[in-house]
Each structure stands twice: as C-alpha cells, then as structure tokens.
Amino acid sequence: MGDASPSGGLSKTRIEALTDGIFAIAMTLMVFDIKVPVVTRVAGFSLRHELWQLWPRFLAYAISFVMLGVYWVGHHNQYHYIRRTDRVFLWINIFFLMCASSVPFSTSLLGQYPAESTAVIVYGLNLMMLGGFLYAHWWYATHDHRLVEKDVHPELVTLAKRRILIGVVASMVAICLSFVSTRLSLAVFTLIPLLYLLPGRIDRHWIRSLS
Amino acid sequence: MGDASPSGGLSKTRIEALTDGIFAIAMTLMVFDIKVPVVTRVAGFSLRHELWQLWPRFLAYAISFVMLGVYWVGHHNQYHYIRRTDRVFLWINIFFLMCASSVPFSTSLLGQYPAESTAVIVYGLNLMMLGGFLYAHWWYATHDHRLVEKDVHPELVTLAKRRILIGVVASMVAICLSFVSTRLSLAVFTLIPLLYLLPGRIDRHWIRSLS
Amino acid sequence: MGDASPSGGLSKTRIEALTDGIFAIAMTLMVFDIKVPVVTRVAGFSLRHELWQLWPRFLAYAISFVMLGVYWVGHHNQYHYIRRTDRVFLWINIFFLMCASSVPFSTSLLGQYPAESTAVIVYGLNLMMLGGFLYAHWWYATHDHRLVEKDVHPELVTLAKRRILIGVVASMVAICLSFVSTRLSLAVFTLIPLLYLLPGRIDRHWIRSLS
Amino acid sequence: MGDASPSGGLSKTRIEALTDGIFAIAMTLMVFDIKVPVVTRVAGFSLRHELWQLWPRFLAYAISFVMLGVYWVGHHNQYHYIRRTDRVFLWINIFFLMCASSVPFSTSLLGQYPAESTAVIVYGLNLMMLGGFLYAHWWYATHDHRLVEKDVHPELVTLAKRRILIGVVASMVAICLSFVSTRLSLAVFTLIPLLYLLPGRIDRHWIRSLS
Numbered sequence: 001m002g003d004a005s006p007s008g009g010l011s012k013t014r015i016e017a018l019t020d021g022i023f024a025i026a027m028t029l030m031v032f033d034i035k036v037p038v039v040t041r042v043a044g045f046s047l048r049h050e051l052w053q054l055w056p057r058f059l060a061y062a063i064s065f066v067m068l069g070v071y072w073v074g075h076h077n078q079y080h081y082i083r084r085t086d087r088v089f090l091w092i093n094i095f096f097l098m099c100a101s102s103v104p105f106s107t108s109l110l111g112q113y114p115a116e117s118t119a120v121i122v123y124g125l126n127l128m129m130l131g132g133f134l135y136a137h138w139w140y141a142t143h144d145h146r147l148v149e150k151d152v153h154p155e156l157v158t159l160a161k162r163r164i165l166i167g168v169v170a171s172m173v174a175i176c177l178s179f180v181s182t183r184l185s186l187a188v189f190t191l192i193p194l195l196y197l198l199p200g201r202i203d204r205h206w207i208r209s210l211s
Numbered sequence: 212m213g214d215a216s217p218s219g220g221l222s223k224t225r226i227e228a229l230t231d232g233i234f235a236i237a238m239t240l241m242v243f244d245i246k247v248p249v250v251t252r253v254a255g256f257s258l259r260h261e262l263w264q265l266w267p268r269f270l271a272y273a274i275s276f277v278m279l280g281v282y283w284v285g286h287h288n289q290y291h292y293i294r295r296t297d298r299v300f301l302w303i304n305i306f307f308l309m310c311a312s313s314v315p316f317s318t319s320l321l322g323q324y325p326a327e328s329t330a331v332i333v334y335g336l337n338l339m340m341l342g343g344f345l346y347a348h349w350w351y352a353t354h355d356h357r358l359v360e361k362d363v364h365p366e367l368v369t370l371a372k373r374r375i376l377i378g379v380v381a382s383m384v385a386i387c388l389s390f391v392s393t394r395l396s397l398a399v400f401t402l403i404p405l406l407y408l409l410p411g412r413i414d415r416h417w418i419r420s421l422s
Numbered sequence: 423m424g425d426a427s428p429s430g431g432l433s434k435t436r437i438e439a440l441t442d443g444i445f446a447i448a449m450t451l452m453v454f455d456i457k458v459p460v461v462t463r464v465a466g467f468s469l470r471h472e473l474w475q476l477w478p479r480f481l482a483y484a485i486s487f488v489m490l491g492v493y494w495v496g497h498h499n500q501y502h503y504i505r506r507t508d509r510v511f512l513w514i515n516i517f518f519l520m521c522a523s524s525v526p527f528s529t530s531l532l533g534q535y536p537a538e539s540t541a542v543i544v545y546g547l548n549l550m551m552l553g554g555f556l557y558a559h560w561w562y563a564t565h566d567h568r569l570v571e572k573d574v575h576p577e578l579v580t581l582a583k584r585r586i587l588i589g590v591v592a593s594m595v596a597i598c599l600s601f602v603s604t605r606l607s608l609a610v611f612t613l614i615p616l617l618y619l620l621p622g623r624i625d626r627h628w629i630r631s632l633s
Numbered sequence: 634m635g636d637a638s639p640s641g642g643l644s645k646t647r648i649e650a651l652t653d654g655i656f657a658i659a660m661t662l663m664v665f666d667i668k669v670p671v672v673t674r675v676a677g678f679s680l681r682h683e684l685w686q687l688w689p690r691f692l693a694y695a696i697s698f699v700m701l702g703v704y705w706v707g708h709h710n711q712y713h714y715i716r717r718t719d720r721v722f723l724w725i726n727i728f729f730l731m732c733a734s735s736v737p738f739s740t741s742l743l744g745q746y747p748a749e750s751t752a753v754i755v756y757g758l759n760l761m762m763l764g765g766f767l768y769a770h771w772w773y774a775t776h777d778h779r780l781v782e783k784d785v786h787p788e789l790v791t792l793a794k795r796r797i798l799i800g801v802v803a804s805m806v807a808i809c810l811s812f813v814s815t816r817l818s819l820a821v822f823t824l825i826p827l828l829y830l831l832p833g834r835i836d837r838h839w840i841r842s843l844s
Contacts, residue, residue: 028240098695262540
C-alpha cells in the first residue's frame with residue numbers, strides 16, 4: 001500500500017463515520033419528539049384515542065425516517081466511487097449533514113401542524129436542500145472526474161443525478177400544492193419514499209458494484 | 212483483493228455502522244425519558260418515595276435495553292454470514308431499524324401506563340415487528356442461499372429462525388394476556404429477555420464462528 | 423488469515439462500536455439535561471446568578487463525563503487483550519453498557535439534589551455497578567486465560583483489577599459518608615476522577631502495548 | 634504485521650470513534666433544543682411569525698454546527714499525523730471532547746439570550762476552550778516530535794497552530810466586544826466559520842496528505 005491510498009481511505013472512513021453518526025441520531029431522535037400523551041382520566045379508551053390523534057406525527061416520522069434512509073444510502077453509494085476529497089467537497093458534506101440534522105425539527109413542525117402551509121413549506125424546503133446538497137456533492141465529485149476514478153460509467157453519473165432530482169422536484173411540487181391543499185402536499189410527501197423503494201435502472205450499476 | 216469483495220465489505224460495514232448507531236442511541240436515550248422527579252418538599256424520604264414510584268419505568272427500560280441488545284446481537288450474528296446485499300435486503304434493514312428506533316416511544320408508553328392494555332399492546336406489537344423484520348431479514352438472506360455462502364449449515368438457519376420466533380410468539384402471548392391482566396403481560400415481557408439469556412443449541416454454531 | 427481470526431475480530435469490532443456509541447451518547451447527552459435557565463426579568467445580573475446556581479449540575483456533569491471517559495478507556499484497554507468472546511462475556515458487556523447508559527439519569531439526580539443522601543446513594547451505586555461489571559468483565563476474560571492470550575502478563579491482570587477496585591471502593595466510601603454529610607460525598611466523587619488522572623504502575627504495560 | 638503497529642492503530646481508531654460519536658451527537662442534538670413553537674391561534678401568519686422569531690436560535694445553531702465541523706476536521710487532520718498516544722494526550726482529548734459536548738448548552742444559551750453579555754461570554758469561552766484544547770493537543774503531539782513522525786513538515790506544525798489560534802483570538806475579540814454591543818459579538822461569531830471556509834496555505838499540506 002502506498003502512502004496516499006491509506007490516508008485517503010482514512011479520510012473517507014472518518015467522513016463516513018460522522019455521516020453515519022449524524023444520520024443514526026437524526027433518525028432515532030425524531031421519535032423522541034413524539035411525546036407520550038398525558039391522559040388525565042386514565043382509561044384505555046382515552047389513551048387509545050390520544051394515540052390515534054398522533055397519526056400526523058407518526059406519518060411525518062415514517063416519511064422522514066425513510067427519506068433519511070434514502071439519502072443515507074445515496075450518500076453511501078456515491079462514496080463508493082469517490083477516491084479523493086478536498087476542501088470544497090468537505091464543506092458540501094458539512095452543509096448536507098446540517099440539512100440532515102435539521103430534519104427532526106422540520107418533521108416535528110409538520111407533525112404538529114400538518115394543516116399549516118408554513119409547516120409544509122419548511123419541511124419541503126428541508127427535503128429540497130437535502131437533495132440539492134446531495135446533487136451538488138455528486139456533481140462536484142464527478143465533474144471532469146474530479147474526485148472519482150476515470151472508469152466511472154457516464155450512465156451511472158447521469159442516472160444517479162436523475163434519481164436525486166426526482167426527490168427535489170417532488171418536494172417542489174408538494175410545496176406548490178400546499179397553496180391549494182396541505183392534504184395534497186402530505187400525499188406527495190408520502191409518495192416520495194415509495195418512488196425510491198421501487199427498483200430502477202440504476203440498480204444494475206449498484207448491484208454490480210456491491211455484489 | 213478482487214473488486215467485488217472489498218466493495219461488498221464496505222457496504223456491509225456501513226449498514227452495520229448505521230445499525231450500531233441507531234441501536235446505541237435507542238438504548239441510551241430510553242433512560243432520558245425517565246425524568247428526575249420534581250419534589251416540592253425536598254426531603255430524603257420524599258425523593259426516595261418518588262424514585263420508587265418510577266419502578267414501572269425502570270422495569271420497562273431494563274426489558275427494552277436487554278431486548279434491543281438481544282436483537283442487536285441477532286442482527287450482528289446474521290451479518291456474520293451475509294456476503295451480498297441487494298435493494299430488498301436494504302429495505303428490510305431500514306424497516307427493522309425503524310422498529311428499533313420506535314422502541315423508546317413504546318417503552319415510555321408502557322412505563323407510564325403499565326396498567327393500560329393499550330400501552331401493553333403497542334409495546335408488544337413493537338417487539339413483534341422488530342422480531343418479524345429480523346425474521347424476514349434472515350429468511351430473505353438465507354432462502355436459496357440468496358445472500359449467504361453455500362456452506363451455511365441448514366441447522367443454523369433453522370435454529371436462528373426458531374430463536375427469533377420465540378420472542379415474536381412470547382410478545383403475542385403478552386398481548387393476548389393483556390385482555391385478562393396487564394400484570395401477566397408485564398410478567399411475560401420480563402421473561403422474554405431471560406429466555407434469550409439462556410444458552411441454546413445455536414451456541415454451538417455461534418461459538419464455532421466467533422471463537 | 424484463518425477463518426476464525428477475522429470473524430472473532432468482526433465480533434470484537436462490533437461490540438466496540440456499540441460501546442463507543444453508547445458512551446459517546448451518554449457523555450454528550452448529560453449536558454442536555456442541564457436546561458438553560460428561564461429568567462423572567464431578562465437582565466445580565468439575573469442570568470449570571472441563575473447560571474451560578476447550576477454549579478452542582480455542572481460539577482456532576484464533569485465528574486460523570488470524566489468517569490465515563492475513564493471506564494471507556496478501561497474497557498478499551500481490556501479489549502486490547504481479548505481474543506475471543508462468548509455468551510456470558512457478551513452479557514456482562516450488555517449489563518456494563520446498561521449501567522453506563524444509566525449514568526445520565528443518576529447524574530441528573532445528583533445535580534438536582536446534591537444535598538439529598540438518596541441522590542448520592544443512587545449515584546454512588548451507579549458508579550459502583552459500572553466498576554463492578556468492568557471488574558467482572560476483566561475477571562471473566564482473564565480467569566484461566568479464558569478469552570485472552572496465554573502471554574498476558576499476570577502483573578497486568580492484577581494491576582488492572584486493582585485500578586478498577588479503587589473506583590468501586592471510593593464510591594462505597596462516598597455512599598457511607600452521605601450519612602454524615604453529602605458535601606463530603608461530593609468531595610469524594612470529585613476526587614475519584616483525579617485518582618485516575620494520575621499515572622500509575624499500569625502505564626508501563628499500557629504504553630508498551632499502545633506505542 | 635508487527636505487534637506495535639496494529640495496537641497503536643486500534644487505539645487511534647477507538648479514540649477517533651468516540652470523537653466522531655460525540656461530535657455527531659453534539660451537532661445533531663443542538664437542533665433538538667429548538668422547540669417547535671406552540672401557537673394558540675393556529676393560523677399560517679402566526680406560525681410563520683413565531684418561526685421568524687427563532688432566528689437567533691437558528692443562527693447560533695448554524696454557527697455552532699459549522700464550528701464543530703471545523704474542529705472535527707481539525708482534530709481529524711491532526712490525527713492523520715499522530716503515530717502514538719499516551720496518558721496525557723488521552724486526557725487532553727477527553728477535555729477537548731468535554732468542551733465539544735458543552736457546545737449545545739452554550740449554543741442554547743446564546744440562542745435564547747442573544748442580547749445578554751453573559752450568554753455571549755459563556756459561548757465565547759466555550760469556543761475558546763475548544764480551540765485551546767485543540768491547540769494543546771497539537772502542541773503536545775508535535776513538540777519534540779513526541780507523538781508524530783520525524784518527517785512532519787515544520788511549516789505544517791506552525792500553520793496548523795496559527796489556524797487554530799485564529800478562532801481562539803476571534804472568540805476573545807467577540808467576548809471583549811460584548812461589553813460594547815452583543816450585536817457586534819454575534820457578527821464576529823458569524824464571521825469565524827467563514828474564516829475557516831476560505832482556503833489557506835495549509836491546504837497545500839492537507840491536499841497532499843489526503844489525495
């Protein structure tokens with residue numbers, strides 16, 4: 001092993017460790033914002049009723065958990081191809097992580113005010129920025145093969161970009177729909193994770209690289 | 212080292228990192244939901260009395276801590292045999308992690324309302340789903356040796372499945388008993404970790420692979 | 423590399439990862455229990471006064487942070503010599519981690535009720551159990567060289583045990599003193615980390631193994 | 634593999650793991666202290682208004698997130714050159730981590746009382762101590778090449794020190810300005826991350842070591 005490759009590897013390892021940590025915490029802590037309801041008249045019916053009323057919070061939590069999972073997988077897949085890091089790249093990473101760690105706040109906002117356009121807009125902007133920084137991350141790394149190997153397939157670069165843009169565009173749609181009906185926005189937010197659940201053309205590249 | 216094996220390893224490493232992070236956080240944060248009691252008349256007796264009254268919360272915390280420990284070990288043992296990952300497998304993982312990160316909520320619910328059947332049912336369902344996804348995880352990976360090596364012992368596959376099902380079935384029993392008495396359910400929940408503490412036939416495989 | 427050694431290494435790596443995660447979270451979250459005071463008359467003097475009044479909380483936080491650091495280092499040093507794991511060892515680990523993740527609760531209790539013997543006793547018991555499980559951990563691993571190599575120096579085994587017992591005994595002293603004066607107990611708790619800060623005979627072994 | 638190099642590596646790896654964990658948690662948890670406003674009259678305008686009023690909290694969060702990112706990168710870059718660890722070095726690390734895990738508290742204080750000189754001073758002192766321990770960390774490791782290789786470039790040692798001191802001095806300036814106007818202090822705190830965003834002469838060394 002040469003001098004360059006282990007140090008570059010170390011660097012990648014530690015950025016990945018910070019990323020994994022921040023995503024793990026953001027994903028786990030969201031549920032902590034859902035407080036167990038305090039029922040004064042302690043009766044089964046009452047507690048069940050109170051829990052049912054928390055549905056927007058659980059929905060927001062589930063959407064955000066899966067979306068953070070999606071972006072974590074996306075970040076992870078990108079890192080698979082990255083060979084070098086530099087200052088700009090590191091800062092894109094830090095802003096990406098800042099958006100990720102803001103998700104619990106915007107999720108809590110959406111969960112508490114699902115009928116408020118303000119909450120929908122803040123949540124949508126958060127998702128958009130998360131996707132936007134992931135796009136910038138990939139664009140910066142792959143442009144002119146700046147931080148990736150020469151042999152990265154051009155189709156993979158394009159497909160990965162398109163896949164990220166789906167989420168960004170869907171979030172924009174949800175924001176726009178909030179002026180019509182916040183219910184429609186919620187429906188779009190619920191659909192976004194499903195879009196990523198479906199297999200796509202990118203899987204061929206991904207499976208090849210992982211298996 | 213070939214091109215495939217390190218990348219597959221990287222992938223496993225990062226899923227493991229996220230899993231370790233989420234379990235570490237879920238296990239540690241549960242205690243944060245147990246608030247230090249506020250005693251107006253600050254006297255030793257009073258504080259001690261208030262602390263004693265928190266026993267259902269500490270019990271629920273201890274059960275959940277050990278159960279998360281058990282499922283973490285189970286996940287860890289499964290990963291020992293896994294050689295490849297794919298999209299479905301990754302999603303089973305994400306849903307498994309979502310159940311794990313919900314445990315602090317259901318634990319808090321059970322700790323605050325130990326006499327409520329609703330709380331017992333939610334907690335039991337959470338444990339059931341956690342076990343269910345771990346079962347699906349193992350079934351998906353081992354079925355037709357999809358993601359494991361050919362030489363995984365068939366007895367190990369069966370024993371691991373059975374071991375997971377114990378917890379799932381015990382959780383179902385606890386849920387059913389909640390209609391009779393929530394005290395009985397609590398007793399069953401307390402027994403589940405002990406079932407996993409005992410050594411079993413699977414240890415022969417496990418020790419062989421770890422030592 | 424044979425089949426046994428990498429898998430044993432993996433196992434160690436993951437237990438270490440969970441340990442690092444739980445310690446990192448317990449150490450970081452303690453400060454979150456110290457709430458920023460709400461001052462009604464927003465004036466510089468008033469806020470400063472409120473912050474000064476939080477000193478028992480900051481003291482308890484600092485002691486616990488350093489003690490968790492000490493136990494983390496101790497666990498880390500022990501793992502350096504461990505070659506195998508088994509079920510009993512894993513469970514000692516899980517109980518050790520359960521005590522570690524309880525520290526934020528007992529710290530919060532001590533910080534809020536520094537003059538209460540109950541709080542001092544709970545905190546002292548928590549530290550004692552933490553040390554006790556670390557002792558059991560080391561005893562179990564080294565007894566008859568169960569999980570360590572044959573060439574582990576017997577002096578190291580004894581010195582490590584003695585070092586852990588210092589903390590356990592000091593915690594017991596602090597508990598006993600609480601019946602005389604909780605101020606004395608606090609003084610002892612403050613001294614414990616300093617005992618570990620000082621270099622000892624064990625450093626010769628440690629430096630040799632790390633440098 | 635010799636006996637010394639893997640064990641030294643292990644040690645470094647685990648200190649890095651704890652550091653990554655504590656930074657990840659401190660960075661993610663800060664946003665949790667920003668509570669979603671409770672609006673009694675649930676109207677779009679009202680919620681938006683309440684969110685706008687949280688701007689000092691978001692500003693403090695953003696500054697702290699980036700500063701923790703900067704110090705994490707600094708720590709990471711230092712570790713790249715470190716070959717050995719000893720007791721003193723470990724303790725400098727633990728105090729550095731204690732300062733890092735205090736940042737959420739001082740951030741919350743600054744975010745809630747941006748016009749209070751006490752809050753500005755506490756926040757500034759926290760940043761200063763964080764930088765101070767990172768400086769001590771580097772000084773201790775590089776002095777007489779205590780824990781680094783002989784071939785570490787002297788210019789790198791000096792540049793890294795200077796870079797850390799920028800933040801320490803800027804924090805001191807912000808503290809002094811708080812006696813004139815806390816607005817000026819906030820402006821300086823906002824500028825500090827930008828100073829680190831800019832590329833510097835140290836990048837030549839850094840890029841060489843990472844790429």
